[in-house]
Amino acid sequence: MTDNRPPRRRSASFPPEVLAEIHRAADQGVYEIRGFGAKRYLPTFDDLVFLGASVSRYPLEGYREKCETNITIGTRFAKKPIELKIPITIAGMSFGSLGAKAKEALGKAATEMGTSTTTGDGGMTEEERQSSKTLVYQVLPSRYGMNPDDLRRGDAIEVVVGQGAKPGGGGMLLGQKITKRVADMRTLPEGIDQRSASRHPDWTGPDDLAIKIKELREITDWEKPIYVKIGATRTSYDVALAVKAGADVVVLDGMQGGTGATQDVFIEHVGIPTLPAVRLAVNALKELGMHREVQLIVSGGIRTGADVAKAMALGADAVSIGTAALVAMGCNKAVHIEDYHALGTEPGYCHHCHTGLCPVGITTQEPELEARLAPEHGARLLKNYLTTMVLEAQTLARACGKSHLLNLEPEDLVALTMEAAAMAGVPLAGTDWIPGRGAT
Amino acid sequence: MTVIDLSKTSLRDLNQRLHDLNGADRNNEWRITNPSGEHAIAVGLNAPTNVQIDGPVGYYCGGMNKEAMITINGHCGWGVGENIMSGFIRVKGNASESAGASGRGGMIVIEGDASSRCGISMKGVDIVVTGSVGHMSAFLAQKGHLVVGGDVGPDLGASIYEAVIYVQGKVNGLGTDCIEKDMTPEHRKNLARLLQEAGVDMNPAGFRRYGSARKLYHFNVDHADAY
Numbered sequence: 001m002t003d004n005r006p007p008r009r010r011s012a013s014f015p016p017e018v019l020a021e022i023h024r025a026a027d028q029g030v031y032e033i034r035g036f037g038a039k040r041y042l043p044t045f046d047d048l049v050f051l052g053a054s055v056s057r058y059p060l061e062g063y064r065e066k067c068e069t070n071i072t073i074g075t076r077f078a079k080k081p082i083e084l085k086i087p088i089t090i091a092g093m094s095f096g097s098l099g100a101k102a103k104e105a106l107g108k109a110a111t112e113m114g115t116s117t118t119t120g121d122g123g124m125t126e127e128e129r130q131s132s133k134t135l136v137y138q139v140l141p142s143r144y145g146m147n148p149d150d151l152r153r154g155d156a157i158e159v160v161v162g163q164g165a166k167p168g169g170g171g172m173l174l175g176q177k178i179t180k181r182v183a184d185m186r187t188l189p190e191g192i193d194q195r196s197a198s199r200h201p202d203w204t205g206p207d208d209l210a211i212k213i214k215e216l217r218e219i220t221d222w223e224k225p226i227y228v229k230i231g232a233t234r235t236s237y238d239v240a241l242a243v244k245a246g247a248d249v250v251v252l253d254g255m256q257g258g259t260g261a262t263q264d265v266f267i268e269h270v271g272i273p274t275l276p277a278v279r280l281a282v283n284a285l286k287e288l289g290m291h292r293e294v295q296l297i298v299s300g301g302i303r304t305g306a307d308v309a310k311a312m313a314l315g316a317d318a319v320s321i322g323t324a325a326l327v328a329m330g331c332n333k334a335v336h337i338e339d340y341h342a343l344g345t346e347p348g349y350c351h352h353c354h355t356g357l358c359p360v361g362i363t364t365q366e367p368e369l370e371a372r373l374a375p376e377h378g379a380r381l382l383k384n385y386l387t388t389m390v391l392e393a394q395t396l397a398r399a400c401g402k403s404h405l406l407n408l409e410p411e412d413l414v415a416l417t418m419e420a421a422a423m424a425g426v427p428l429a430g431t432d433w434i435p436g437r438g439a440t
Numbered sequence: 441m442t443v444i445d446l447s448k449t450s451l452r453d454l455n456q457r458l459h460d461l462n463g464a465d466r467n468n469e470w471r472i473t474n475p476s477g478e479h480a481i482a483v484g485l486n487a488p489t490n491v492q493i494d495g496p497v498g499y500y501c502g503g504m505n506k507e508a509m510i511t512i513n514g515h516c517g518w519g520v521g522e523n524i525m526s527g528f529i530r531v532k533g534n535a536s537e538s539a540g541a542s543g544r545g546g547m548i549v550i551e552g553d554a555s556s557r558c559g560i561s562m563k564g565v566d567i568v569v570t571g572s573v574g575h576m577s578a579f580l581a582q583k584g585h586l587v588v589g590g591d592v593g594p595d596l597g598a599s600i601y602e603a604v605i606y607v608q609g610k611v612n613g614l615g616t617d618c619i620e621k622d623m624t625p626e627h628r629k630n631l632a633r634l635l636q637e638a639g640v641d642m643n644p645a646g647f648r649r650y651g652s653a654r655k656l657y658h659f660n661v662d663h664a665d666a667y
């Protein structure tokens with residue numbers, strides 16, 4: 001018998017995920033809070049490709065000629081700049097959001113690779129200080145666990161103004177993750193929902209920030225590089241103001257940057273992608289004559305050596321990874337599948353860091369779950385991943401004839417889409433056209 | 441007594457000398473003249489030394505102090521004693537915004553008025569202000585005590601956690617989740633101790649106590665209009 005009914009039609013405005021979210025909102029009367037980063041489609045570094053060497057330029061031999069990867073961070077004012085062997089650093093992630101073992105694993109891997117790791121909202125743990133040769137100490141709006149001894153024990157200081165996943169918003173840690181140790185470090189009652197401040201308590205604008213930076217330098221005797229971390233929004237102005245305020249380093253986090261817990265509406269609808277943000281930041285530094293004087297570290301959706309090379313070709317001095325480091329250590333891996341199911345998700349789709357029930361033992365304070373991540377093993381996985389990224393970035397740089405990753409340049413890149421060309425400020429492939437600038 | 445004239449010595453040299461204190465020097469007396477509103481004077485001290493500053497200071501004087509006793513004979517700018525860990529800071533004058541911000545221990549006494557956000561996100565410091573404080577004082581205050589001899593501006597103690605506020609004068613409005621609480625004999629005793637430690641001659645009997653209603657400790661949709 002023929003079925004004459006018209007085919008079922010999916011609504012473009014109300015696809016199943018939108019319907020489900022409306023139903024959830026109607027049931028619960030509150031926004032969705034989740035971890036991870038933006039899930040929507042965004043223009044990314046994948047929309048750029050390198051122009052490998054040919055007749056007009058010659059490449060370096062893949063297995064024979066060196067392509068250096070070392071960088072020096074904090075050369076502007078600090079008495080003790082940081083020397084890193086690779087231009088990939090580990091971004092700030094809080095103890096509280098992550099378990100102490102995960103923090104330790106990050107530190108071990110970073111140390112073995114000759115790079116830095118970073119504290120987070122909630123202060124410095126002994127485990128991460130011990131395991132990290134180079135540790136960046138964050139000064140956040142909440143000032144949880146903030147302590148001058150740790151400030152002096154840090155190798156650099158990062159004043160966090162904002163973060164790519166939630167520029168303009170503060171941190172969030174739900175009660176189920178506030179164990180006694182986390183609560184004590186933050187001077188908060190155990191088990192409460194903790195919502196960090198979005199503004200610093202003792203400064204408000206760029207002129208104040210300059211004085212704040214001066215204070216931090218005075219306390220640490222001008223030894224430590226001072227970073228200013230911003231979420232990517234009004235990037236040109238923010239970078240210029242951070243430089244004017246006296247930053248040694250600008251850390252720029254695009255909207256693909258991850259989070260332990262934030263409102264979904266914030267993650268998906270605030271900020272600009274990393275791709276245009278890098279170009280805006282580099283332009284701002286160049287206009288001030290500060291490109292390479294003030295180092296630029298870019299984060300937010302960096303996943304591969306290709307992303308590293310492309311960010312550096314656009315003018316970044318280094319990149320920073322957060323989510324990708326956790327993925328390397330097992331986040332979203334198809335193990336303990338029943339625990340993903342208990343959270344109502346599947347490996348590959350998990351964003352449940354906020355629950356404290358991380359199936360792979362990374363973003364949890366539960367001893368049983370934490371035991372799933374041995375710091376040595378996590379560090380080994382992350383080290384392998386970082387090594388791979390470096391090899392990939394070197395491969396691309398050599399193909400472009402570059403003997404150092406820092407020698408990559410925008411001229412090595414073209415864009416596959418008009419939007420990427422406009423955002424990155426490189427020509428659309430096959431043309432000499434950069435949208436917004438007219439033909440050259 | 442070591443006297444440092446800040447019109448002749450750089451701020452860097454001063455702070456470095458204070459950071460380098462060791463041995464018997466740690467307990468020495470220091471006097472700083474001509475501060476002229478300079479920022480970040482005597483920050484990051486880490487020894488039980490006495491520092492007297494004669495004149496007005498700028499932002500963050502005594503920031504992150506540990507152990508030192510700092511007396512400011514003049515007014516001070518933003519964030520005096522921010523993130524203080526221990527020790528004592530006395531301001532013989534008025535304080536600007538965010539006095540004692542995020543302080544984790546020790547005591548700050550302001551013998552005058554303090555501007556807005558006094559004691560913002562305090563985490564264990566005791567702050568005693570003999571005069572009045574501005575709006576949003578003790579905002580996000582987590583632990584410690586804020587004692588105000590005079591009046592307080594609007595939104596006192598918004599989103600306060602476990603800190604305790606004592607006010608003698610008029611309260612011009614409480615912030616979200618901040619309520620007046622009973623002044624029990626135990627609290628009166630606690631306040632008397634704070635006033636005595638501060639060297640402030642006020643009668644605890646005239647003070648009222650404020651603290652957290654603890655209604656916002658867990659997000660509840662029925663409280664959404666409180667945010």
Ligand code: SF4
Pocket residue numbers: 035036326330331332333350351352353354357358359360361362363
């Ligand atoms: S696997 Fe763990 S770290 Fe990864 S998204 Fe899920 S809860 Fe977060």
